[in-house]
Amino acid sequence: MKEEDSILRKIGTKNAFRVPDGYFEHLTSEVMNRLPEKETAIVKSQEPTTWERMRPWLYMAAMFIGAALIIRVASSDRLPSADRTAADDAETEMEYIHTAMDNSMLDDYSLYVFLADSEVE
Structure with missing residues (x-):
């Protein structure tokens, strides 16, 4: 506590930082004046080609065909339900x-109680 008091007496409690008068009032205008002028880009509008118009539709069709093929390949190892008896x-x-x-680890009595309770409902 004594050290802090001695330091405050030496330095003081005034704010050592100062800003020139009117600095913040003119700050925005000075920053804007220092920025370089923005060049306007000239955009030439062109009619889209047939390929550019059809490309999203072709990509979507290819995606659905690919999904159908993946489903077909993934389910090909299963037999149809008509072949099973x-x-x-x-x-x-x-x-x-x-x-x-076998995995339930029930003894015979627990199984009997379970089946007897389920028949009542």
């Missing part, structure tokens, strides 16, 4: 049920 569906469903039961 009902027995295959039943076997697959039973495999899922057995896998789910």
Whole structure:
């Protein structure tokens, strides 16, 4: 505390920074006067060519064709539902049920309680 008081006595509490009178009133006009003149660009308007008009439509068509091909390739490894038999569906469903039961870690009594509660509702 004593050090701060001694420093304040030596330096004082006045603001040491000063701005010339009228500096901020004329600042904007002086900055604008120092800027170089902007050159106006001459734009020639031309009629768009046929390719420039058709390009967005062709790009969009190519995008949809590509998406359709990707979907077709990604789903080609699956057999159509008409080729699968009902027995295959039943076997697959039973495999899922057995896998789910093995992973559920339920004992016989817990399974019985679950099935008994679900039949009531």
